[in-house]
Amino acid sequence: MPQVPARAQDEDVAQMLDDAAMAFEKKYERVEKKPLGEGTYGEVYKAVDRATNTVVAMKRMKLDQEDEGVPSTAIREVSLLKELNHPNIVKLMDVFCSQKKLFLIFEFVEQDMKKYFKLHGYSQISPSGPKQWTLPQNIIKSFIFQLLRGVEYCHSHRIVHRDLKPQNLLIDKHGHLKIADFGLARAFAIPIPKYTHEVVTVWYRAPEILLGSQKYSIMVDVWSAGAIFGELATGQPMFPGDSEIDTIFKIFQKLGTPDDGVWKGIDALPDFKKTFPKWKTKGLDKIEGVATALGPQGVKLLEGLLKYQPHERISCRASLEHPYFEDVDHSIIPSVAHCEDEDML
Numbered sequence: 001m002p003q004v005p006a007r008a009q010d011e012d013v014a015q016m017l018d019d020a021a022m023a024f025e026k027k028y029e030r031v032e033k034k035p036l037g038e039g040t041y042g043e044v045y046k047a048v049d050r051a052t053n054t055v056v057a058m059k060r061m062k063l064d065q066e067d068e069g070v071p072s073t074a075i076r077e078v079s080l081l082k083e084l085n086h087p088n089i090v091k092l093m094d095v096f097c098s099q100k101k102l103f104l105i106f107e108f109v110e111q112d113m114k115k116y117f118k119l120h121g122y123s124q125i126s127p128s129g130p131k132q133w134t135l136p137q138n139i140i141k142s143f144i145f146q147l148l149r150g151v152e153y154c155h156s157h158r159i160v161h162r163d164l165k166p167q168n169l170l171i172d173k174h175g176h177l178k179i180a181d182f183g184l185a186r187a188f189a190i191p192i193p194k195y196t197h198e199v200v201t202v203w204y205r206a207p208e209i210l211l212g213s214q215k216y217s218i219m220v221d222v223w224s225a226g227a228i229f230g231e232l233a234t235g236q237p238m239f240p241g242d243s244e245i246d247t248i249f250k251i252f253q254k255l256g257t258p259d260d261g262v263w264k265g266i267d268a269l270p271d272f273k274k275t276f277p278k279w280k281t282k283g284l285d286k287i288e289g290v291a292t293a294l295g296p297q298g299v300k301l302l303e304g305l306l307k308y309q310p311h312e313r314i315s316c317r318a319s320l321e322h323p324y325f326e327d328v329d330h331s332i333i334p335s336v337a338h339c340e341d342e343d344m345l
């Protein structure tokens with residue numbers, strides 16, 4: 001067999017990848033210069049699939065070691081995400097990997113929850129300012145139900161989100177909620193913010209992550225859902241810290257500073273200090289707006305989602321059976337009936 005010099009082979013492969021990249025860029029045309037969002041893992045642009053004229057969201061991943069290309073583990077993980085199929089998960093339609101970049105094509109949804117909050121008079125950060133307007137109770141209930149149902153679907157496929165926040169919850173014109181970026185935390189490390197102008201928000205992060213735990217479970221997503229539920233109820237972020245430690249202190253101020261009695265093993269977490277200030281909780285129902293917006297069952301659910309000790313938190317599956325959802329309005333929730341769920345793992 002004739003020997004092809006290694007360099008010539010490399011050049012051929014590089015050429016093939018360049019050609020494929022050009023073909024991909026022809027397949028999808030960016031329609032707006034300004035990104036729809038600058039997420040944790042990269043910018044998202046509105047684009048169209050030229051063949052079908054379908055509007056899509058195109059995410060260009062930023063990679064930690066761009067020179068070394070896309071790690072094969074990440075490609076494998078992302079390929080698995082294409083199999084996820086649920087009305088509360090943003091559909092990953094196509095993946096393309098060139099030598100240095102990874103592009104993900106998602107279904108397009110009109111707005112994220114951060115923008116939705118702004119449009120509905122939710123204050124982003126002015127805890128002392130006058131309370132504006134909060135959403136009708138049936139909408140709050142529908143949103144948190146859809147969030148928990150999407151999270152439960154991913155947990156049942158052993159996928160953790162790890163970074164749930166209003167920015168990656170998308171809301172369509174029917175009030176259907178879809179979670180974006182599920183599974184990316186396992187494929188890619190959350191990048192240090194050297195790539196992005198935007199500050200990475202830690203307001204929704206579970207206390208075990210903020211206290212430096214290396215081992216975390218699906219329960220980190222349950223905490224984030226609780227923080228989002230509280231914000232839906234009050235119109236104010238629950239724990240709006242300007243750093244990890246400030247967020248931890250905001251949590252302690254509302255829930256009380258935990259000790260080993262409340263959270264067995266807290267002293268062993270890397271960033272826990274015995275000298276942390278000791279705050280006492282007044283109860284979540286005393287936070288302005290919570291009891292009125294959620295009622296007694298909603299408050300109980302919120303308490304279950306925001307338990308300090310991860311294994312004491314209510315699971316997503318159990319939460320969907322919670323009495324709070326007894327009268328959830330199914331007319332504003334997409335049906336799961338048409339989603340085939342072939343066992344992907």
Ligand code: Z3R
Nearest residue numbers: 036037044057106110111112115180
């Ligand atoms: C997939 C992953 C992340 C995002 C996707 C799809 N769509 C996003 S963010 C989005 C954001 C808006 S509209 C669509 S915004 O205009 O409300 N910021």
